Amino acid sequence: MVETSEGSQRLWGRIVLGAVFGIVVLALVLVAGDVREVLPTLGRFAWPLFPLVLLLTVGNYLCRFVKWQLYLRWVGVPPLARSHSLAVFLGGFAMSITPGKVGEWIKAFLVSRLAGGPMAPVVPVVAVERLTDGIAMLVLGLASAAVGVGAWQPLALLAGLVVLGLWSVQEERVVRPLLRLAARAPLLRRRAHALDALYEGARAIVGWRRLLATSALSVFSWSLECLGLFVILVGLGAQPSLELLAVATFVLSVSSIAGALSLLPGGLGAAEAGIAGLLLLLRPDLTPAGAATATVLIRFGTLWFGVLTGCVALLWLQRRVLGGTVAVGRGRSATDARCAERSGQR
Numbered sequence: 001m002v003e004t005s006e007g008s009q010r011l012w013g014r015i016v017l018g019a020v021f022g023i024v025v026l027a028l029v030l031v032a033g034d035v036r037e038v039l040p041t042l043g044r045f046a047w048p049l050f051p052l053v054l055l056l057t058v059g060n061y062l063c064r065f066v067k068w069q070l071y072l073r074w075v076g077v078p079p080l081a082r083s084h085s086l087a088v089f090l091g092g093f094a095m096s097i098t099p100g101k102v103g104e105w106i107k108a109f110l111v112s113r114l115a116g117g118p119m120a121p122v123v124p125v126v127a128v129e130r131l132t133d134g135i136a137m138l139v140l141g142l143a144s145a146a147v148g149v150g151a152w153q154p155l156a157l158l159a160g161l162v163v164l165g166l167w168s169v170q171e172e173r174v175v176r177p178l179l180r181l182a183a184r185a186p187l188l189r190r191r192a193h194a195l196d197a198l199y200e201g202a203r204a205i206v207g208w209r210r211l212l213a214t215s216a217l218s219v220f221s222w223s224l225e226c227l228g229l230f231v232i233l234v235g236l237g238a239q240p241s242l243e244l245l246a247v248a249t250f251v252l253s254v255s256s257i258a259g260a261l262s263l264l265p266g267g268l269g270a271a272e273a274g275i276a277g278l279l280l281l282l283r284p285d286l287t288p289a290g291a292a293t294a295t296v297l298i299r300f301g302t303l304w305f306g307v308l309t310g311c312v313a314l315l316w317l318q319r320r321v322l323g324g325t326v327a328v329g330r331g332r333s334a335t336d337a338r339c340a341e342r343s344g345q346r
Contacts, residue, residue, distance in 0.1 A: 011106070015311065018097025018265040022304070025268045026296065029276065033292020041293040046235035053228040053301040061306070063221030065089050067132065067214050071125040074210065075201045078115045084321060087313040088114070092126075094310030096303070097266035104130075110317065124202035132211070134260060135162060136218035137253040140226060144250035149243075149282060158257070169206055175199060225302050226252045229275075232297045236290055238283070251278040252298070266303055275299075 030038050068089045072080070080088075088111055092104040108122040138159045145152035169175065205211075230248035234240050255274030259267015272295050279291040286294075 011314075014098050015094055015307070018268075019307070021265055022097060022268050025272055026299075028269075029272050029292050029295055032276070033289045033295075037287070037289030038292050038296075041236070041287075041289045042296075044237075045232075045293065045297070049231050049235040050297070050301065053231050053297070054305060056224040056228040056231070057302050057305055060221045060224045061090070061309075063217055063224075064129070064133075067217050067221075068125070068129065070210075070214065071128065071205050072111065072122070074204050075121040075125060076204075077111060077122060078117060080111070080114055084114050084317070085111075087317045087321070090313035091310050091317060093306035094314050096310070097268065097307055114321070120198050121201040123198055124205060128202065128205050128214075130260075131162075131206075132215045132218045133222065134257065135215045136222045137256050137260075138162065139215070139219050140222060140249050141253035141257065144246045144253065147243075147246050149246045149250040150254065150278070155254070155257075166206060166211065169202060170208070222253070222256075223249070225298075228301055229294070229298045232294050232301070233283075235297075236286075236294060238286075247279075247282045251275055251282065254278065266307075271303075272299060 065086060069085065072085065088107050091110065092107045095104045095106055098104075104126055105123070107126055108119045111122045112119040138155055141150075141155045142152055142159065144150070145155060205214075226249040227245070229252045230240075230245050233244060233248060238244055252275065255271045255278060256267065258274045259271030262270035264270055275295045275298065276288075276291045279286055279294060280288065283291075
């Protein structure tokens with residue numbers, strides 16, 4: 001529980017720390033590519049193509065927003081104004097530069113606050129969002145590896161583990177005994193109903209039919225960002241070809257998976273190293289300066305464009321919708337806390 005001003009400071013403080021970390025990573029990428037070579041390479045880039053990269057990123061966001069709306073409906077969240085729901089969804093991008101993207105859980109609090117319902121059913125939505133994004137990246141990585149771009153074995157192993165985990169979640173015979181056992185623990189005893197709500201919410205959106213539909217939507221949406229890297233490589237002078245598209249898809253999907261598994265803020269460092277390293281490995285004609293330039297451009301066109309968009313959405317929510325109240329920590333505002341205290345006194 002935090003006061004309004006303190007909660008806002010902590011929220012924006014996390015974003016600022018992530019941004020500082022991002023600046024450090026950017027500087028390291030420039031140094032690794034030799035700044036004296038990277039800056040002229042940036043100057044030679046076909047900048048009229050960059051708005052197309054941003055447009056493809058926006059297309060990715062719109063597809064994922066459709067998925068977000070479906071999830072909220074499936075878990076029974078009362079209908080939100082579309083502008084409010086979109087602002088909450090976009091606001092999560094600002095928190096993507098927190099470690100492991102844990103800051104994105106603020107979306108569950110915001111939906112609960114705006115819809116007037118409990119947080120528990122919304123929490124699985126945030127988790128399954130990330131899951132389907134990961135599935136999409138695995139599919140794209142395997143598809144591009146199938147044409148001989150890179151190694152498919154590690155991706156296939158990871159995909160197998162994901163399928164096994166999904167099967168376990170859908171098997172009540174496996175999960176229900178574990179929930180009953182967890183409910184006996186002193187720290188979780190009082191939250192047994194919340195655990196059940198979390199599980200029911202998860203089951204509502206990871207049924208095989210719904211999972212396949214939303215994963216297919218995710219594959220399409222993330223393929224747009226892979227196409228963005230392809231456009232950047234073309235802007236740097238590469239000849240357009242199916243082989244170049246396959247390389248761009250493999251590089252971005254595998255690097256994104258590596259960034260997610262690293263649990264670093266926004267995958268910072270791991271994703272950049274993966275993009276630059278794989279580009280140099282798979283495109284011998286690309287110089288280190290070219291790889292560094294492509295890395296900087298795709299991260300600006302995807303991650304940092306999303307962070308900026310998310311900050312604008314959060315500010316709008318904070319000032320226009322929530323009256324300046326944004327709480328972090330235990331997920332309650334000062335007003336909620338005072339109401340709870342009065343109820344306790346009565």
